[in-house]
Amino acid sequence: MARYGPNVHDVLIVGGGGAGLRAAIAVAETNPNLSIAVISKVYPMRSHTVSAEGGAAAVIKPDDSLDDHAYDTISGGDWLCDQDAVEAFVKEAPEAMIRLEHWGCPWSREENGSIAVRPFGGMKNKRTWFAADKTGFHMLHSMFQTTLKYDPILRYDEYFVTSLLVDEGRCQGVVALELATGKIEPIAAKSVILCTGGCGKVFPFTTNANIKTGDGMALAYRAGVPLKDMEFVQYHPTGLPFTGILITEAARAEGGRLLNKDGYRYLQDYDLGIPEDKPVLRSMELGPRDRLSQAFENEKEKGRTLDGPYGAYVHLDIRHLGQEVIDEKIPFVRELCRKYENIDPVHEMIPVRPVVHYIMGGIHTDINGATSLDGLFAAGETACVSINGANRLGSNSLTELLVFGARAGSAAAEYASSQSSFGTRLDALATDEKKRIEKTFFNSNGNRSERVADLRKKMHNAMEQGAGIYRTEASLKTSGETLSVLRERFKKISLEDKSYTFNTEFVSAMELSYMFDVAEAIIESALKRTESRGSHQRMDFPERDDQNFLTHSLAYKTGQEIARIEYLPVTITRWPPGERKYGQ
């Protein structure tokens, strides 16, 4: 909107995924007079939300209850969730989902035309809404198409944010690079919402898309905002070897079985219940993701997994479901297996292994998405409002985008309305940033020789070896040291590509620098948490320790190499910590 002239807005949203678009609509609905901008390094419909398959959870059926949803979430999260946030989340989830239905999302239906739901791992009742097995795709496209009808929402497509503009103690916009032209410019706003998604790409083997490099986390972290609970990285138990393509949990929800090399349903050996023919909620294959991935690791130790060119794997068997169910409920699973593994799951078993999937941690926010920096908000996978605790319950994330995207949107709109002016140093800050980029990346003198791909590969190895499903003090320390060495080497980065037009090598280099920050926070937080909880499993501290660690870890960026870790108590309202029981 021309009210301010170009590049000046009321609310600026970084990220055009599910969270970002939902936030944008929320701002437009809160106050239609605000100028809203969405910046995204890819066209919004390319955002990673598009890959989500299985579904989104919200209570809608009469035999379900908000308390059950809250309990499943909290126990799934090994009691590290903030329960006030979870309560708000489960309460607002159904309305958020119905809204999306009104915006045209093609949810799968019951015969009578009402919403159909399916079970998901770790749930007492069926409550996962789905659009076949392309839920994220349909949600993202419905939302993107809906944003097109709001005139106040402007887009900066294929702009890459390189830093936040912080002046007078408030976040007042970003500096961004227009990929097509190489133009680096400030984009000012009275409030900024980071919705930049996760950071799976710090690991080598992940379901995450190429763009999930934790940019927003690093941006906030560099601006002094703490990252919360970064040690909690979720492995999904069923990814395709080599590609890491996800085989959705819905495959197990519909009745898929995990078999080791002897064709044995090994999960029964890991306190996950007894095998039944039909899928049983919160049992066996429908246990939580952390436990299933850990069971795989143990099977591997015992030599009961199969060996392939890309490491150990087990089988996911859905043959008994029959072609009709597969084509109706999980057609994408079949499509992916045929395309990428050249097998037809109607007749063959699917090779799978655990794969890095999601990060529970993220930018520390309150229940409205506000961070500790005035004017800066965050939502979606990049944020941590703490509903996911130590292990996210499958299908809570998509709903989280809606509920907390909307909350952050309204909060940011309100904040923007309360501000009347901009700081005076924004242009100067942007010029500094431009100089920094010029110096770090486009400077050809000196003995620069480090390549992005090399450093990235080394970082991947360090993260996989040091911060995988099972961790020890030694493994984490070694990885931490490798990271320091790599960061040092990064200072000598050299780009072959000196062009200003769509320079993807530069973008990869920036992303790598973001990933170093995120990796550092993960390693440090994991090192300091001397207990095992949810997805964070320490071989040297195998027990959960509520005495000392019923707390969130907060990683702060310091001048030095190593993050400073502080702790914040978990909010408990109605569900005192208990044992996580599955298979009953």
Add this chain to the structure above:
Amino acid sequence: MQKKRSNDPFWWTLFGAGGTISAFFIPVHVLLFGIAMPLGWISVPDYETLLQLAQHPVTRLYIFALVSLSLFHWAHRFRYTLYDGLMLKHLEHYIFIFCYGSALAGTVITGVLIWTI
């Protein structure tokens, strides 16, 4: 700024009708009258029979529809072939008049012939 709706639906309807009727009937016509009869594979009906047949109201309607719609089928398709295949979009108006004009002329001639036969 809203654009005007185009009249193409009208021409397209004629094109479609012509395409269908010609697809069903023209091959057999060509085969019988153009190939089989001249080569003597089958005998040619004599003049009187044919004339009688042609004067039957159903045949009149059939011939009229077949000829006219086939021409409009051509007109529409050929118009776009000239636009796209030969990249003559800049001659749009002439092409338009030439194509549908010819079809219209053919239709009128056929109408007169059929009426007076």
Add this chain to the structure above:
Amino acid sequence: MSTRYERYRPTSYHHKMSIFWWVKRKPYMLFIIRELTSIFVAAYAIILIVKLNALKQGAEVWEALLVSLSGPFSVTVHIVVFIFVLFHSITWFKLAPTAMVVKIGKKKIPGSIIIAVNFMMWILLSGGIVWILLQ
């Protein structure tokens, strides 16, 4: 506060389409041939007009036309026309289901059935014409 410094304003490259674009790929070639069948459809419509005219002029004119139509030139032309209109019919019926969605009850009829029905009708109608003429 707009500071749009333009270091370099790149120009995007636009490929010019060749007038022979349709020779590049087989499907395009087939498409152009399909479109050109319309010329042969029209040609036959004109032949029909000529015949009608002859029929109207009387038996003599008609006979004369028949003679000239049985010459090798005319037969060759008709064979060419025949090939093209055949191509027209086949492509036309094959495309029929793209525009039509036919349902029986709640089930969509698959396109292949619609095509098959079209082909059957085609044979029946052609047979009908043959029958009328050979009466």
Add this chain to the structure above:
Amino acid sequence: METTINLQVLRYIPEKDPDPFYQEYEVPLREEWVILDALNYIKDQIDGTLSYRWSCRMGVCGSCGMMVNEKPILTCETFLEKYMPGPIRIAPLNYFGVIRDLVVETDGFMEKVKRVKPWIIRDKEKAPLEGEYLQTPEELSEYKQYSMCINCMLCYSACPVVGLEPQFIGPAAIALAQRYNYDNRDEGQNQRNDVLLTDDGIFECTLVGECSEVCPKKVDPAGAIQRYKVQGATEWWTSVLLPFGKK
């Protein structure tokens, strides 16, 4: 020695050379590699200056479309082996302006998508608390196929009319319009007709049909357009024959 395959990749770097040229690379031929893996190999190991878009690597984000041996495909789901023994010629998508190497301009396409009003239009909207709109599985199946479009633009690159008539609104956008027209929750068809029954709309399409052939998600835009033509024609005749019946 590992077997390799030859890739001829179109390069365009406007600052350097006003004309595009083909550059050759030799990459390992691995059974499990798709074309995109080969490009990533080039980018990481041979030539860091090559630019192209990609993200999901699972055929759903729609960013990695390119012309491979003259045919538009998604490079993340097409195996190298298919092109044995090579060479493989890789170029940016046809009929879009090339920004750099394999990266094309997308703005025009995005504008067309917006122009067909791809959102639910209703006279009266229901409040969320009143619950969901009902939609039976059959009603869903009416438009489901058209909702599968990933905006990969392959169909635009396959359609010569798009090349000849840059104004033509194009296959995916029309399929998207149909996706909403056939949704029983929507009442906006008349507004979309205003956009699509014009000169840039559906009647530009001469049913080349390649759009549907190359579509990786079987959206069948050609079918969507044909069905729209039938609707358009019906609409036209009703408005002529029943001039007063139209609202």
